[in-house]
Amino acid sequence: MNNDNDRTSFCLPLKWLIGSLLAISVILSFTLHGIVYYIEEKVDKNLVKNADSVDAKKIIKRNSELKKSLSFLLPNSNYIVIDTAKNILYLKRGNKVIHQATVSTGSGSFLIDPKNKERRWVFDTPRGEFAIKKKIVGPSWVKPDWAFIEEGEDIPKNYYDRFEEGVLGDYALEIGNGYFIHGTLYTRLLGKSVTHGCIRLGDNDLKTVYKATSIGTKVYIF
The missing domain is CATH 2.40.440.10 (L,D-transpeptidase catalytic domain-like)
Structure with a gap:
């Protein structure tokens, strides 16, 4: 499969990812932990299947950065x-x-x-x-x-x-x-x-x- 096809297959997920994160915060009662869980259990695992794709690697990196940013909001106790x-x-x-x-x-x-x-x-x-x-x-x-x-x-x-x-x-x-x-x-x-x-x-x-x-x-x- 060529790069153009790879890129096309990830156009929707990129847009979908943003909307899904917003939606999931509502579905999971606005809990930060629900969002982190969703990224780890749903988004990351799906992306691993396409790990060889350039776009997939970019999204995985963004997810990692997002989880790191969210971690600063977690309770210290x-x-x-x-x-x-x-x-x-x-x-x-x-x-x-x-x-x-x-x-x-x-x-x-x-x-x-x-x-x-x-x-x-x-x-x-x-x-x-x-x-x-x-x-x-x-x-x-x-x-x-x-x-x-x-x-x-x-x-x-x-x-x-x-x-x-x-x-x-x-x-x-x-x-x-x-x-x-x-x-x-x-x-x-x-x-x-x-x-x-x-x-x-x-x-x-x-x-x-x-x-x-x-x-x-x-x-x-x-």
């Missing part, structure tokens, strides 16, 4: 990145991965209250930028209405009848709006999208993440 597509949590500092763990994230399923069709819940893990708001040792689960409805039980009138011990593991990290990073009794389901929106970790991984983070630690979910 520890932070968490959660890939809901792969169900993987990364504990990072700058570009360095300190710890990697398999997690469970939201199932994306929904539930409708049979007694009130207007009450419904979507069990998805939220995407975007968050921060740890609270760190809890020995957390208790205060079961919400949907948990009783899902199990076919009556919703208790007594608030304290909602408490359930031992189901969230040894630690819990609150990231807001009722969502937590916590432990699980169902370790066999780690790596699957089965939760009601929270992020589940195995015991050892949860302990590592808990000790390496503090109030205010950034959490990026995409």
Whole structure:
């Protein structure tokens, strides 16, 4: 294949690359980490297939420069990145991965209250930028209405009848709006999208993440 054909085949990707980076920042809830991930996992890997092309080499170089520029915007302290597509949590500092763990994230399923069709819940893990708001040792689960409805039980009138011990593991990290990073009794389901929106970790991984983070630690979910 001659150089003209090579050049033609990369005209669209060059234009597409710019638009895609802008679009992906929206799709991944404006997270910097989503953009870096997209460049590494999607753009770079596709370009490697055409690595002998002059234009491909130029784009790879530009991508490398872009990732280097973006790296200066990363937090200097520890932070968490959660890939809901792969169900993987990364504990990072700058570009360095300190710890990697398999997690469970939201199932994306929904539930409708049979007694009130207007009450419904979507069990998805939220995407975007968050921060740890609270760190809890020995957390208790205060079961919400949907948990009783899902199990076919009556919703208790007594608030304290909602408490359930031992189901969230040894630690819990609150990231807001009722969502937590916590432990699980169902370790066999780690790596699957089965939760009601929270992020589940195995015991050892949860302990590592808990000790390496503090109030205010950034959490990026995409």
